[in-house]
Amino acid sequence: MDTAMNPLQNPTTTRPETIVQELNKSKYIPGQPLDYRFNCKDGTIYRNGRNIGQNATLHILACRVMEGQLFGKDSLWIEAFFKDDSGNIGSTLFNSHSAEEFKRFLSQLFYEEIKLSQAVIDVNFQQKTGSNDGTSYTYHILSFSLKERLDASVEKEVAEFTKEKRHLYRSSTLVDSVKVIASLNFYTPEPNSEKASSKTVVTHPASEKSTVNISTAVSA
Structure with a gap:
């Protein structure tokens, strides 16, 4: 199978003014x-159904848990929105074990006092082995690691961008069958709300008993 060039492999530059310029030129149809699909069955990333490789570098602009x-x-689902190196706003969903790994990664950022929108993240597949009725099989889960820490000013620039210039959401995931635990820079269109949900008090991903501001829990 032909593998397309992966527009996720180069990290966003650390210069805040350049990040803003790149975001302002991004292509996005509301909703x-x-x-992007991270397929844990075969350990492959698909962009609009086309194989683009096995690893990625993401600068997440908005997300929901x-x-x-x-x-x-x-x-458990993680919905993430980001800009790829082709200048497109993309989105993806992590679930199950990969979603739990992302929650653990958020906790690591929290203790290092790094906001999510400051983090350039390496995403890789880890191969695992299981068995069913004596038959072994392989599958993959995603692992997340910090590649680069962006300037603190980027957090404000990303928040303003998602509030004023690009309302980030995916129409197909606006359903009543999920409960939102936390969100960052996500826009809920009418009829539910016109406001991006960015200041709600939520449960911290690392502990069901600790309650913190969303700007700390998800962007920390």
């Missing part, structure tokens, strides 16, 4: 971001 049913599957 229809470019679809959710529980419930999406596309017929009941799970």
Whole structure:
């Protein structure tokens, strides 16, 4: 199978003014971001259904942590929005074990006092082995690591960009079958709300008993 050039492999520059310029030129249809799928069955990333490789570098602009049913599957879900190196706003969903790994990564950022929008993240597949009725099989989960820490001013620039210039959401995931645990820079269109949900008090991903501001829990 032909592998296309991966527009996710080069990290965003650390210069805040350049990041703003690149974001302002980004392409995005409201509610229809470019679809990226991290397929944990074969350890491959698909961009609009086309194989683009096995690893990625992401600068996440907005995200939601959710529980419930999406596309017929009941799970923990992470929905992430980002700009790829082709200048497109893309989105992807992590679920199950990969979503738990992302929550652990958020906790690491929290203790290092790094906001999510400051983090350039390496995403890689880890191969695992399981068995069913004596038959072994392989599968993959995603791992997340910090590649680069961006200037603190980037957090404000990203928040203003998602509030004033690009309302980031995906129409197909605006359903009542999921419960939103936390969100950052996500826009909920009418009829639910016109405001990006960025200041809600939520449960911290690392502990169901600790309650913190969303700007700390998800962007920390």
